Amino acid sequence: MSPNDQSTQDRTAPSSLHLAVALDGAGWHPAAWREPGARPGELFGARYWADLAHTAERGLLDLLTIEDAFGLQSGDHLTGSQRRTDRVQGRFDASLVAAFLAPLTSRIGLVPTVTTTHTEPFHVASALSTLDHDSHGRAGWRVQTSIRADEAAHVGRRVIPGVRRSELDTARGRALVAELFGEATDAVEVVRRLWDSWEDGAEIRDAATGRFVDRDALHHVDFEGRYFSVRGPSIVPRPPQGQPLVTSLAHGYAPSLLAARVGDVVFTTPHDADDAARIVTQVRTAERAAGRTAPPLRILGDLVVVLGDTDAEARDRLARLDARDPLSSDAAVLATTPSGLADTLLAWRGAGLDGYRLRPAVLPTDLDAIVDGLVPELQRRGAFRTGYTETTLRERFGLPRPASRYAAGADPALVPAPTPTGATA
Amino acid sequence: MSRTDRKQIVLGAYFPGVNHDTVWSDPASGSHIAWESFEHWARTAERGKLDLLFLAEGLRLRTRGGEVFDQDVVGRPDTFTVLAALAAVTEHIGLAGTINSTFNEPYELARKFATLDTLSGGRAAWNVVTSSDVPTGENFRRGGFLGHHQRYERAGETLTAVRALWDSWGSDAVVADPASGRFLRDGHVGDFAVSGHQFDIAGRFSVPRSPQGHPVILQAGESPAGRDFAAAHSDAIFSRYQRFEEARAFHDDVKARVRAAGRNPDEVRILPSAGVVLGDTEDEARERHADIHDRQVDPWTAIVLAEMVWNRDLSAFDPDGPLPDVDPTPDAPKWIEGRAPLTQDAHATVAAWRELAGNRGWSLRETVKHVFDRAVFVGTPERVADEIDRYVQADACDGFILGSHVSPSGLDEVVDRVVPILQERGVFRNDYGGGTLRENLGLAHPSRFGQRRRPAVAS
Structure with missing residues (x-):
């Protein structure tokens, strides 16, 4: 049986959508923090995050993601901070928020955003592996790159020249993006190797021979790429999932290729059903170009949601928000009822989407509406789970638990395995 | 209060x-x-x-x-x-x-x-x-x-x-x-x-x-x-x-x-x-400690702890025999990596261990157990x-x-x-x-x- 057959067999019942929620500050609308239901004074408190996670888990959502960056929010991933005082500024380290949420939750996937541009792959591997241990197999990684000049200056190890949107499609812009994505590809590859560097069962505690580990089951990863070299093995034993879930956001072909090379789940930004079909085709094309042998990427569509009891109420809410501070969004913005949103989700799904990552415009208001309105509506239609059945996050996405690539007889096709940049240069 | x-x-x-x-x-x-x-x-x-x-x-x-x-x-x-x-x-x-x-x-x-x-x-x-x-x-x-x-x-x-x-x-x-x-x-x-x-x-x-x-x-x-x-x-x-x-x-x-x-x-x-x-x-505590310490510094661990001072392979030596009769090699590549060094001056430490072992008539393991019996x-x-x-x-x-x-x-x-x-x-x-x-x-x-x-x- 090929791995793909197995993954199809293991997948969550086809009737159930995958639903994730993207948590960020007071919500995805810049005026969210001024809404009546918002808790702007609590954004930098533990209780707020615990409450959001509990709500998401009550709604049986697949996973929650937590946004992050190495600089203040600017409303545009290309530009640095703008010294605005009228928007939410500041945020926690996402990986530690996820770690904090691990013992407070029991089923929902925890997926922090961690950049590959300014972090050490070795530390990232250890942190996510530990998150997986502490959450008993619910860890994921939202892989991100940083193109912002100010973030590079915060770290001080490299200079990244700023790039304007109009320059993205120039030779200079393309080279910079290629460099950052190449580094990200290498970083995920190193992290995945480190997760495999302890074979399952390496800890033997053999009193007879006095050996705590079987050192033949520990492996140097010996990664040498253009951007860094990492020797390994990991300091952390293999995580419960073997390979925690790797996710990333893709707006075009280059990031789709990154996801196809190293990811398990890709977030995309469809604006209608036809667009969703075009995106799915693009992702599948990238998978072929990458020579992907791992199970196909699970494709989720990102949507900003503004929910109301009636369409008019939802539209009024969005109008009120936009009047204060207009939203500019890469993802489609849907102002509708839970039932109307369910219609859209099911209609676009026909294009080949496996589910959605919903970005609540206002927290906790729109998360509450997702959990108390959308989820029951989808359940009524037989399109969403009525209870958590799987133990780990990989299982929830129908992904097998791969053996370590270093174990005898391991099937390397179960996880994406790109060629290091050093070898392709 | x-x-x-x-x-x-x-x-x-x-x-x-x-x-x-x-x-x-x-x-x-x-x-x-x-x-x-x-x-x-x-x-x-x-x-x-x-x-x-x-x-x-x-x-x-x-x-x-x-x-x-x-x-x-x-x-x-x-x-x-x-x-x-x-x-x-x-x-x-x-x-x-x-x-x-x-x-x-x-x-x-x-x-x-x-x-x-x-x-x-x-x-x-x-x-x-x-x-x-x-x-x-x-x-x-x-x-x-x-x-x-x-x-x-x-x-x-x-x-x-x-x-x-x-x-x-x-x-x-x-x-x-x-x-x-x-x-x-x-x-x-x-x-x-x-x-x-x-x-x-x-x-x-x-x-x-x-x-x-x-x-x-x-x-x-x-x-x-x-x-x-x-x-x-x-x-x-x-x-x-x-x-x-x-x-x-x-x-x-x-x-x-x-x-x-x-x-x-x-x-x-x-x-x-x-x-x-x-x-x-007090007697029970001492017995417990002796038993624990005996397991902490088992014969093989005694060799390894000595190697951290000698900075060389001592596996050929008997832990229950005398201290190894070879000189430490502090300038050689580190034999054990990933632990803080135990000594700034290996030659002086070995000399002190030799004196201690000689005076008390101790084996390598007994000497190591004594040296490491402190943090309790x-x-x-x-x-x-x-x-x-x-x-x-x-x-x-x-x-x-x-x-x-x-x-x-x-x-x-x-x-x-x-x-x-x-x-x-x-x-x-x-x-x-x-x-x-x-x-x-x-x-x-x-x-x-x-x-x-x-x-x-x-x-």
Whole structure:
């Protein structure tokens, strides 16, 4: 049986959508923090995050993601901070928020955003592996790159020249993006190797021979790429999932290729059903170009949601928000009822989407509406789970638990395995 | 609340570590990775009203002769991740993590500690360690980039930078007033610029000021350079357990250095680590300890510990025979990687061991067992409480970071049997006061402008 057959067999019942929620500050609308239901004074408190996670888990959502960056929010991933005082500024380290949420939750996937541009792959591997241990197999990684000049200056190890949107499609812009994505590809590859560097069962505690580990089951990863070299093995034993879930956001072909090379789940930004079909085709094309042998990427569509009891109420809410501070969004913005949103989700799904990552415009208001309105509506239609059945996050996405690539007889096709940049240069 | 004129003891707990002291073969020994182990340990420590939890660090697996060392506990979870998770299941206890200043960058460190401090309600502490070894560097972007002599320069500049980042947000920076539409007090919140030999960084920090302002800084340097660094920069010094007179000399030396650095000696706590072995009688405790120590320094471990001094393969020698009749080779490539060196002068140490073994008629293993039998309080709970109290009242230290040879349950009997005695004597808290770690330790609250303010006196 090929791995793909197995993954199809293991997948969550086809009737159930995958639903994730993207948590960020007071919500995805810049005026969210001024809404009546918002808790702007609590954004930098533990209780707020615990409450959001509990709500998401009550709604049986697949996973929650937590946004992050190495600089203040600017409303545009290309530009640095703008010294605005009228928007939410500041945020926690996402990986530690996820770690904090691990013992407070029991089923929902925890997926922090961690950049590959300014972090050490070795530390990232250890942190996510530990998150997986502490959450008993619910860890994921939202892989991100940083193109912002100010973030590079915060770290001080490299200079990244700023790039304007109009320059993205120039030779200079393309080279910079290629460099950052190449580094990200290498970083995920190193992290995945480190997760495999302890074979399952390496800890033997053999009193007879006095050996705590079987050192033949520990492996140097010996990664040498253009951007860094990492020797390994990991300091952390293999995580419960073997390979925690790797996710990333893709707006075009280059990031789709990154996801196809190293990811398990890709977030995309469809604006209608036809667009969703075009995106799915693009992702599948990238998978072929990458020579992907791992199970196909699970494709989720990102949507900003503004929910109301009636369409008019939802539209009024969005109008009120936009009047204060207009939203500019890469993802489609849907102002509708839970039932109307369910219609859209099911209609676009026909294009080949496996589910959605919903970005609540206002927290906790729109998360509450997702959990108390959308989820029951989808359940009524037989399109969403009525209870958590799987133990780990990989299982929830129908992904097998791969053996370590270093174990005898391991099937390397179960996880994406790109060629290091050093070898392709 | 009644007051006592006796010095209040600081108590912490270390998680049994990746070294020969931890007896993994003990039937009571649990996982060193599983979340349940850390949760049990933390809840036990908090039940005992301890001041802080302490996690060590190791950024590469130990090797011997180039191969992963497989005899002791191997592997550990990520420190930040465990501490953030523990913040969710504890309310009062300090969360101290050992984090390397060489293979981390200030912006990320400042973000993580500020996040941990806020999520925990003001309980974060950082044990700053330095390293420069090439083998550890092999796991990181820059490799073994730092010269040995630059370790403390980098550590000092890291602390300066991290403190500048923590200070870049005032406690009033977040207004978050929906009515006026003002979220930040002004558009310059978070501005920072730090330059030195190690760093040239500038921009805006992204995490609001945490409850402690500055998480508590611990430092473990024992060399003269390390002591000076700790005296100048730290809130507490984590040292190795020493016999009473040595401990008092260390205490006096460090406090003199604190004074020389222009600080009030009361601003720095001295906290040695120590194991605890209890018994219902003194004899029972001694027997237990002898048995544990015998398992900690088994014949093979005796060879390996000797190899750390000799820096060469001694596996051909009989642990129950005399000391190896070969010279140490301190200048050879390191035979054992991933452990702090045991000696500055291998030839002198070997000579001292030879004299000791010759005088007492000891085998290699007996000699090693003697040399390594130091970091433990052994006795009845009363006796151990006496000793802890004696050290503190006589200014040999300000408290201890306690642990045992088994994880995670080793702390249980310390909390159940020793802590109550100290509480009865009025030298250890009966309950938490509800403050930050900094307040629990009686340390000054840092202002944003470089001066330290004494905390309000607790009633």
